[in-house]
Amino acid sequence: MLLASSVPIYAQSGSVFVWTQHPTLSWNDFKGHPPGAPTIPSALSDTGFQYQLICRNGLLNIDTYAFFSPAASWVKPNQKTAELLKHEQGHYNMAEVYALRLRKAVQEAKVSCDDRAKATAAGQKMVAEWQNKWGLAERDYEEGTAFGTDVAKQDAASARIAADLAAMKATQ
16 A cells, blocks of 8 residues: 655756666766856766655565656766766666665664554655755765766775665665
């Protein structure tokens, strides 16, 4: 039974890639146009996760997945480096990590669906908590890698994200 409609977190456009079907980005995936301001970053990835709260076998559950929006993602034409693409891939991979963490948290909470209003409220609270955690992790990622310009720190961050992703996939 459906408790809430599918809700995009940070989505800016309708046509998206789903991480499980398109996990690896290329510069060809960035279809948006960079703004003209000179103070903007070299690239922007519109990533996030969508979810749908549902009841299964009397307990609250969630369908959630990471997405990448090509139309809202862009790169400056003269900035298409392998290092920057690795950084942008990190954003997409982190969205998948947090979608999986949210799924695990909802499943482990074992919220009864006997009272749908309470179940929905509990689910929405968990979504908000994981959305906040993901936002903080995104900020730390940007600052910790100097927006992908510190190659050594980017390599370390990419390795951490890959390990987190592998660990989460192993528990699903």
